[in-house]
Amino acid sequence: MPNRYLSPALQGLGAVSLTAPLVGVEAQIYDRLWNAILDRKVRPGTKLSEDEIGAAFSVSRTVIRKVLVILEEQGIINLPANRGAYVAAPTPEEALEVFEASRIIARHVVAELAAAPERLGAEERARLDAHYEMQKQAAAANDYHAMRRLVVEFYLLLALLYGNKTLAAAQERLMMRGAMAITLYQEHLVLWPPHQAHRPLVELIYAGEVEKAVAHVDQLYRTTEASLRLAPHDQEIDLLAILTADDGPALQISPKA
Numbered sequence: 001m002p003n004r005y006l007s008p009a010l011q012g013l014g015a016v017s018l019t020a021p022l023v024g025v026e027a028q029i030y031d032r033l034w035n036a037i038l039d040r041k042v043r044p045g046t047k048l049s050e051d052e053i054g055a056a057f058s059v060s061r062t063v064i065r066k067v068l069v070i071l072e073e074q075g076i077i078n079l080p081a082n083r084g085a086y087v088a089a090p091t092p093e094e095a096l097e098v099f100e101a102s103r104i105i106a107r108h109v110v111a112e113l114a115a116a117p118e119r120l121g122a123e124e125r126a127r128l129d130a131h132y133e134m135q136k137q138a139a140a141a142n143d144y145h146a147m148r149r150l151v152v153e154f155y156l157l158l159a160l161l162y163g164n165k166t167l168a169a170a171q172e173r174l175m176m177r178g179a180m181a182i183t184l185y186q187e188h189l190v191l192w193p194p195h196q197a198h199r200p201l202v203e204l205i206y207a208g209e210v211e212k213a214v215a216h217v218d219q220l221y222r223t224t225e226a227s228l229r230l231a232p233h234d235q236e237i238d239l240l241a242i243l244t245a246d247d248g249p250a251l252q253i254s255p256k257a
Contacts, residue, residue, distance in 0.1 A: 006146060007134055007153045009127035013160040022067065025057055029067045032056075032243050037076065037087055037180065038152070039145045041242045044089035044180045048077065049239055056243035074173050076180075088180060095181035095228060102174035103221040106155055107214050109162045109171075114205045114213040124161050128202055131157055135195035151194045152179060178224075185228040 022030050033053075036042040050064050057063075068085050071077045078086045090098060113120065120128075131154060138146035152175040159168035197220055204213035 005153060006149050007131045007157065009131040009134075009157050010153060010160070013127075013157075022070070025059055026063060026067055029053065029057055029059070029064065030070065033067070033071065034076070034176070036239075036242050038149060038176060040183050042087055042239065044087050044184050046087045046239075048085040048087065050085065052240040053243060056240055075177050076173075088177070089184060090177060090181045092185060092228065095178070095185060096225060098174055098177045098181060099221060099225045102155070102171060102178055103218065105159065105167055105171045105174070106217050106221065109155075109158050109164075109167065110201065110205060110213045110217045111210055113158065113162055114208055114210040117206050117208045119163075120161065120206065125206075127157065127161065132195055132199055132202070135193070135198065139193035139195060147194055148179060148182075151198075152176065154194070154198055181228065182224070186224075 033042070033048070042048070048068070050061055050068075053059075053064050054061060068077060068079060072079045072085075076088055078088050080086070131150070135147065135150050135154070138150055152172070155175055156168055156172045159171045162168075201213060201216045201220070204216055
């Protein structure tokens, strides 16, 4: 499992194949940058120094540019001509479009799962339980970064359990961009801790309550959307230190035995 995922529930579901076919140091660079952006160590609008990335991984600009181009294709960074690389900073309008697109996918996935809850057998329900337990642990530890990551992974998990990897890949990218928008525009935490909002949704899916499940996930999204405000912040960061730190994704939360 690529080290950007915290949840053990994603193991064995093909999440690796959702991203670009990177291996070796290229995959390491991709995952490090992904982690740093999602954990808000590198904020939207920050310039990414290719020299610092090269120094962190001892690689050429050719390797770095390959990874950066993939990240640009996924909407995570921008590569303006002759100006270097910058973490994407979605405008308020773009942020709302991202949440709308992600909400549409989530509504579809939830509706399909609730319409046929029998497709969630013992193994699938065990994965959802494992993810729920990890969310509880993160909340108990007041680990804000882990909780944010696990929200992204919750919706990815639902899409993977539904069985459509194309939708899952799109949802993962949208959730990542949504997290970046929240970094810029959300002034106050909402729906916290997340597991208390997600578990009722899972129970509605199990019960086959299609309309209620769709209404629940719709409300979760709209509550988050309503919390967004125009409040971008500038912050200096040490990219070289972030990329060379041996800390992996956020804080590692171990699932209960």
